[in-house]
Amino acid sequence: MNLKIYAEIVINSDALEIDKPFTYEVPEELMKDIVVGQWVKVPFGVKNSLVDGFILSIKEDEISGIKIKKIKSISLLEPLLTKDDIKLVNFLKENYLCKYIDGIRLLIPQGVLKGVNNKYKQVVAIGNKESSKEIEEKYGDILAFIKKNNGEFNKSELTKKYGLSTYKINKLIKEDYLKVEEEVVYRYNFKEYIEYKEKALTKDQINAIESIEKSDKSVILLKGVTGSGKTEVYMNLVRKELLEEKSAIILVPEISLTPQMIERFKGRFGREVAVFHSKLSDGERYDEWYRVKEGKARVIIGARSALFLPVQDLGIIIIDEEHENTYKSEQNPKYVTREVAEFISKLNNCKVILGSATPSIETYYRAISGEIELVELNNRVDNKPMPKIEIVDMREELNSGNISMFSRKLFLEMKEALNKKEQIILFLNRRGFSTFVSCRSCGYVFKCPKCDISMTYHKNGYLVCHYCGHGEYQSKVCPKCKSKYVKHFGTGTEKVEEEVKRHFKDAKVLRMDMDTTRNKNSHETIYNAFKNGEGDILIGTQMISKGLDFENVTLVGILAADMSLNISDYRAAERTFQIITQVSGRAGRGQKEGKVILQSYNPSHYSLNYAQNYDYEGFYNEEFTTRGLMYYPPFGRILLVNVSSKNENSLKNFMNTLKNELSSISNSEENIEMLGPVPCIISKIKDNFRWQIIFKGDLSLDFCKKIKDKLYQLNKNVYNEIKVTIDINPNNLT
Known part of the structure; x- marks a missing residue:
């Protein structure tokens, strides 16, 4: 029997009709190089056009009676996918009803297929020849500098930036005391951070770490109140994995949280930290992917896409703020991050830590039913009190003649905090200047011509659709009745910023929302400015509601707590409870006590009342009963x-x-x-x-x-x- 080698290959195409592996014969000249996971070129279709494909499996077989096409070439000898990666692709296809290629693309940076590669530079390093006493006396300063920074700088940098002698460097290279070698130049993430020293752990933190390490369950819910020191627990768990030469993935739900996490983890673990999120360029993403693949970065921080990096010897996966809806992908594959993390943990025999002050109903149900481990941190570090939440009924404010977006109570508290040189966070889950524009004469609402949604007015005079991005200059005349009674309704973050500046003229105001964070480093710039006291008041949307730690913030104002209650979703009450609890937790994290003013037109809603008392269990019990009656998750x-x-x-x-x-x-x-x-x-x-x-x-x-x-x-x-x-x-x- 004359057996041949065949490969099952997935074509790099979105077409539904070809969402399956195709069999190709491996030509004799490629047999010695062909392996599972490679990127190859194959003829496809009637015209036999050359297309990209990925090898899922290789088999030895005899196929007769069918003409089998042959692989044309191997695009990259080093496989892009491991056997575990292919298991993951199959898991994604089965559980999230996606195509093979959707799963494969999660695992390979776009830049690789576009031809992005490493950048190199010629650097100076210590040579092969041992220096003598005479050489040390003559060139000791140069040799000492090179030893300290071995392979970091090229000749030009050494001479122009650090003032070293070109003549001496060349002489040492010629005599083999130094050498010139090629080194990869990374396009991102080599900023140096101030050392973030280990902190003395509280009794609660020590007990939590011990419980996690002793648990025989692979998934652990770390439920800790805001300010209880979950990040320090994460860092201690990561440290132990590194000591065992393992790697760690730490996921955050928002890019806005990466500057703080990077600052802390790089300050603790240095250059072993890789960062991965959507704001990186193709080249930068390739660099971080490559560093991880080569085992040069063992701590990975990023948004959900970081979970798919080719991590070597994975020891732990940490999902911070596990309840956040950003952990659910909105594009194919429409995966749930914690479910994928659990599958990856089984492949790597490692633990998954789900951290949150307000876990999702589904996760907490799994924890109290014993399916996963529950570990709790019930007190803030140093037993600092939780900030007191005061609910203001905005209906009463209207009845008293106050038509401002600020209740009288919030206004007075802001004034007092500014007088004390303390910082304030104002939260509104709506960007823009106003939520919609309409005609007071006929009721016409300015809608996007491409979408069935009202457009948001921005201070630059433009109406913008936040679904498709369509923008147009706002007309001052109603297109329907030609009246001039066109008015802005509702409030966005731009409007809040304008009102704050009008009432508090001397206050330094910063705003963090989708409009102010479009540029690559804008999250970090705003974060550092507020942290360093360059802002008195930070106004923002959901991206400021969680994770951020500012010691001088004593007041949080939640301007429209009802907004998330009005979305068409069975999770509306849960999200409202979570967001109030999370944003309230930004106050009082330093030495001064915190205070929260929560403004609402529906102050009796159960989600607000449970949030006011930080009563997660009470909220869970009521919400769980409602879910059961409606057969929503976790029941169905x-x-x-x-x-x-x-x-x-x-x-x-x-x-x-x-x-x-x-x-x-x-x-x-x-x-x-x-x-x-x-x-x-x-x-x-x-x-x-x-x-x-x-x-x-x-x-x-x-x-x-x-x-x-x-x-x-x-x-x-x-x-x-x-x-x-x-x-x-x-x-x-x-």
């Missing part, structure tokens, strides 16, 4: 089918077909409810009309796959006209 699952098209009639016809086909699948299952089809709450985005179907109940992966397969089958005929997406337990249903 939700599958969202979202369909969009620029042609509204084609979309409606397709939805009618879907209704019949999908209902026949759901009707054959018990405890599954199908809702819809109906237009989405936001019925148009970027000129695409949007409809949805929701399944709720005991949704097995097998059921979800049946729905996916049927959708793809029906979608093939209208693929160019209609787009279908599916999401398990989505973040929102808009």
Whole structure:
């Protein structure tokens, strides 16, 4: 029998029809080099165009009667994917209903496929020849400097920046006391940080670390009140992994939190720290990916994408603020970070730490039911008191004639804090100047022409759609009735900033939202400015609500606590409770006590009242009961089918077909409810009309796959006209 070598290859394409491995023969000249995980070039399609592919498996077989195409070339000898990576790709495909290529792209930086590579420079290092006493006397200063900074600088830097003699350096190189070698130049993340010294641990922290280390469970929930020192616990756990020559991944939910985490971890662990998030360029992402792959960085900090770096000898995964919805991807694969982390931990036999003051209902349920370990930090460091939260009824403010965005209580507290040279954080979960613009004469609301959503007015005079980015200069005349009674309604962070500057003219004001943090280093710039006292008042959206630690902040103002209650989501109350608790925790972290003023038009809502008393267990019990009655997670699952098209009639016809086909699948299952089809709450985005179907109940992966397969089958005929997406337990249903 004449056996040949064949490779199963996934093509780098988004087309649904080719979401499967294709078999290619390995030509004899490539056999000695071919391995699983390689990036290769293969002929594909009728025209045999050369395309990129990735090898998932290799087998020896005899295939007869079929003409098998051959691999053309290997694009990179070093495999981009390991066998564990391929297991992860299969996990993503099965659990999040994505395509093979969606999973593969998570694991490979875009820059690699674009041809980005290492940058090099010629550096001076200690040579092969031992220096004599005579050489030491003549050139000791240069040799000592090179030894201290071995391989750091090139000749030009040594002479121009540090004033060393070109003649002496060349002579030492010629006689082999020094040598010139090629070194990788990293494009990012070599800023030096002040040493962040280890702190004396509290009894609670010591007990938490011991409980985590002794636990026989691979997943641990570290539930610690804000200011209880979870970060110091993380750092001690990481230190122990490094001593055992293991690596660690630390994930944060917002890029805004990376400056503080980087500052602390680099101050403690130095250059062993890699940073990975979406604001890096392709070259910078490649550098960090490469450093991790080579084992030159053993501590990885970043947003959720850092979880997919090729970490060597992984010892621990830490997910800080595990409850945050940013840990759920909105693009394919629509994965849940903690679920993927748990799968990776099984591959690496390591622990996952889920840290939060306000864990998600699903995570806390798993903890108290014994599925995962529960470790608690119930006190702030040094037993500092939690800041007192005072709820102000804004209806009473209106009745008293106060139409300002600041209640009288908040205004007085701000005045007092500024007089004491203390810092203030004002939180509003809405950016822009005002939330919408309308005509007071006819009621017309200025909406995005491409999306079914009102546009936000910005102080520069532009109306901006925060869904598609469309912007236009705001007309002063109503386009419907031609009246001039056009007015801004609602409040955004820009408006808050303007009002603060009007009332507190001497205060230094900083704002952190999507509009002020578009540039690469803007998060770090604002963070450092406020930390160094260059700002008295920090105004911001969700990105300032968690994790940040400023010792001089004594007052937090929550301007519109009800805003998150009004979103169309079964998690609305949970998110409101979490955000109030988190942002309140920014106050009183130093030596001075903190205070929180929470403004609300619905002050009796249970989420606000439980948050006021920091009563997580009380909130959990009430919310858990409601979830059970409605069969929402953790009792059941939700599958969202979202369909969009620029042609509204084609979309409606397709939805009618879907209704019949999908209902026949759901009707054959018990405890599954199908809702819809109906237009989405936001019925148009970027000129695409949007409809949805929701399944709720005991949704097995097998059921979800049946729905996916049927959708793809029906979608093939209208693929160019209609787009279908599916999401398990989505973040929102808009």
